[in-house]
Amino acid sequence: MALTFPASPPSLFLFFFFLLLFFSLSQAQVQTFTYVNEGEFGPYITENDADYRVLPPFSSPFQMCFYNTTPGEFYLALRMATRRSESTFRWVWRANPFSPVRDNATFSLRPDGDLVLANPDGKIVWSTNTANKGVVGLKIVPGGNIVLYDNKGKFVWQSFDHPTDTLLVGQSLPCQRADQAPQQE
Numbered sequence: 001m002a003l004t005f006p007a008s009p010p011s012l013f014l015f016f017f018f019l020l021l022f023f024s025l026s027q028a029q030v031q032t033f034t035y036v037n038e039g040e041f042g043p044y045i046t047e048n049d050a051d052y053r054v055l056p057p058f059s060s061p062f063q064m065c066f067y068n069t070t071p072g073e074f075y076l077a078l079r080m081a082t083r084r085s086e087s088t089f090r091w092v093w094r095a096n097p098f099s100p101v102r103d104n105a106t107f108s109l110r111p112d113g114d115l116v117l118a119n120p121d122g123k124i125v126w127s128t129n130t131a132n133k134g135v136v137g138l139k140i141v142p143g144g145n146i147v148l149y150d151n152k153g154k155f156v157w158q159s160f161d162h163p164t165d166t167l168l169v170g171q172s173l174p175c176q177r178a179d180q181a182p183q184q185e
């Protein structure tokens with residue numbers, strides 16, 4: 001199939017210039033990251049006696065972590081910890097309650113705006129299905145809601161819409177639709 005381009009060289013140049021500019025702008029906007037489930041475990045005792053690895057997303061008293069209670073079976077989770085004492089380290093949200101991941105799994109916000117948890121072989125275990133929906137970043141907002149927001153600050157996805165076994169203040173329990181019901185793999 002032949003594509004017709006503007007005829008004269010200067011306009012052809014401009015065409016590709018703006019095409020490139022468009023792609024670089026639309027990609028560069030997303031604050032991408034990739035965190036690998038590796039390294040030392042954290043020093044504190046947590047609920048369920050779990051081992052954990054702290055991840056950068058943090059908003060006191062909430063912190064994202066990988067944790068496991070069985071070797072090699074990790075959950076991507078949100079920890080709530082108001083004090084460094086045993087009783088207050090709780091897991092209040094899990095991304096993948098039925099599909100644990102292994103060491104070296106990756107948690108990433110991709111350039112297309114999808115938030116993805118994948119095993120080291122690249123197999124995707126969980127994602128927010130937010131590719132190409134305008135997501136520019138991830139943050140934890142007060143109350144412990146993990147959100148993906150667009151460039152107007154609107155929440156494209158929020159963990160409060162996907163509760164696991166703990167409800168935080170301000171979080172409601174949505175009527176569960178059949179397509180969102182937990183599924184055992």
Ligand SMILES: *[C@@H]1O[C@H](CO)[C@@H](O)[C@H](O)[C@H]1NC(C)=O
Pocket residue numbers: 038103104
């Ligand atoms: C994780 O990856 C690192 C670096 O590639 C490797 O040295 C380590 O053995 C891996 N860990 C596991 C449990 O596979």
